[in-house]
Amino acid sequence: MRMLEDRIREQGLILSDTVLKVDSFLNHQVDTALALEIGKELAGRFADKPITKVLTIEASGIQFAMAAGIALNVPFVYAKKKKAITQSEQAYSASVHSFTKQETYQVTVSKSYLGPGDKVLIVDDxxxxxxxxxxxxxxxxxxxxxxxxxxxxxxxxxxxxRGLLEQMNVSVQSLATITRMAPGEIEFAEPVKELVEETV
Amino acid sequence: MRMLEDRIREQGLILSDTVLKVDSFLNHQVDTALALEIGKELAGRFADKPITKVLTIEASGIQFAMAAGIALNVPFVYAKKKKAITQSEQAYSASVHSFTKQETYQVTVSKSYLGPGDKVLIVDDxxxxxxxxxxxxxxxxxxxxxxxxxxxxxxxxxxxxRGLLEQMNVSVQSLATITRMAPGEIEFAEPVKELVEETV
Structure with a gap:
């Protein structure tokens, strides 16, 4: 997504070869007009599929789930992060290890809001x-x-x-893929051209 | 806001005389269309004032700050919650005591995203x-x-x-004001009529 790559080049702060800060326009201060465009594109990448619900995780996924939900005219659900490892019969949960914070937390979603019949698009920042x-x-x-x-x-x-998700047979799309970065330098992957399957 | 009061009556879960759960449509699963209407109304209550930025706190304020930001066509900022009481020269911070969780946390906003010249509307769920x-x-x-x-x-x-905020000379608006609740029962305040000042 060209508009997004341009903003990252202009306003992103590259602190190291792995840390990119985009909190001036995406995840602390949020440019609402840009977030709405991002929502359209997040949804548009799966435009051929019926989607009944968008799922994300608090906090910084919420604005993009909202924007994708607006584009698709469907509700969204945000998973909650909890330190406590209390299992609940009312909630689905998964353990997630944060490499940044070096801690493990639980991600939970109430069973009331996700189930058979839902066709789910997961989004995140x-x-x-x-x-x-x-x-x-x-x-x-x-x-x-x-x-x-x-x-x-x-x-x-x-x-x-991406590799981990693809091993789980998940279809993955990203609006801006960084192939390499270092303070003062950033390279994006060429936009992927959809390949038409030639064999039936 | 009648539409909101109706949804609270229909889908809110009153667990005690102080605890109301609205996580089926406002703050876990979110009805995006309703959230957009809420954003218009949150902003509309201050329609006579110029607003350059919306401010909220993660996580459950984000969808409403986004919606108000869309209505006003301005960016929004969400304050972050941190356990650590590390002061930073780069951030404004305030201590907040959560009565629900019986813990004190820091709320922080980067100094880059709030300053003289901003006219701020604070929103929350x-x-x-x-x-x-x-x-x-x-x-x-x-x-x-x-x-x-x-x-x-x-x-x-x-x-x-409300009393605490008004003591700080803050103008406060709410879209649905509960005056009393108990399992199975809920009462809302009558919509406030704007009083025209008769003395000059």
């Missing part, structure tokens, strides 16, 4: 190690809902997240 | 004890920005939040 997204995929699978795919705003293409 | 909102007001005051007012989705009118 970043795809990097994939830890949180793998947890959300496990929750969707446990619920019996159908997972349509995972659509992310920014992917760190040099980390293992 | 609930106004009850007012603890988090008082923290946000302190941050706005510290930043030198102008506080236009506080606009909340649901107010527990029998708790002290």
């Amino acid at each position: 970043f795809l990097a190690t994939g830890a949180a997204l793998v947890g959300l995929v496990q929750i969707v699978n446990e619920s019996g809902a159908e997972l349509v795919g995972v659509s992310c705003v920014i992917e760190k293409g040099f980390q293992e997240g | 609930f106004l009850a004890t007012g603890a988090a909102l008082v923290g946000l007001v302190q941050i706005v005051n510290e930043s030198g920005a102008e506080l236009v007012g506080v606009s909340c989705v649901i107010e527990k009118g029998f708790q002290e939040g």
Whole structure:
């Protein structure tokens, strides 16, 4: 998504070869007009599939789930993060290890809001190690809902997240894929051209 | 806001005379169409004032700040909650005591995203004890920005939040004000009629 890559180049802060701060326009201060465009694109990448619900994780996924929900005219659900490892019969949960914070937390979604019959698009701001997204995929699978795919705003293409999700047979889309970065430098992957299957 | 009061009556879960759960449509699963209408109304209550930025607190304020930001065509900022009481020169912060969780946390906003020249509308999902909102007001005051007012989705009118904010000379609006509740019963305040000042 060209508009997004341009903003990252202009306003993103590259602190190291793995840390990119985009909190001036995406995840602390949020440019609402840009977030709405991002929502359209997150949803548009799966436009051929019926989607009944968007799923994300608090906090920084919420604005993009909202925007995708607006584009699709469906509700969204945000999973909650909890330190306590109390299992609840009323909730689906998955353990997620945060490499940034070096701690393990539980991701939970009430069983009332996800189940067979739902066709779910998972969205999030970043795809990097994939830890949180793998947890959300496990929750969707446990619920019996159908997972349509995972659509992310920014992917760190040099980390293992995509590989982990694809091993789980999940279809993954990202609006801006960073192939390499360092303070003062950033490279994005060429936009992927859809390949038409030539064999039937 | 009649549409909101009706949804609370139909889908809200009143667990006690102080605890109302609205997580089927407002703050776990979110009805995006309703959230957009709520955003228009949150902003509309201060339609006579110029607003340059919406401020809220993660996580459950984000969808309403986004919706108000869309209605006003301005960016929004969400304050972050941190356990650590590390002061930072780069951030405004305030201590907030959560009565629900019986813990004190820090609310922080980067100094880059709030300052003199900003005209700020604070929004949140609930106004009850007012603890988090008082923290946000302190941050706005510290930043030198102008506080236009506080606009909340649901107010527990029998708790002290409004009083605390009004003591700080803050203009407060809520879209649905609960005057009394108990399992199976809920009463809302009559919509406030704007009083025209008769003395000059």
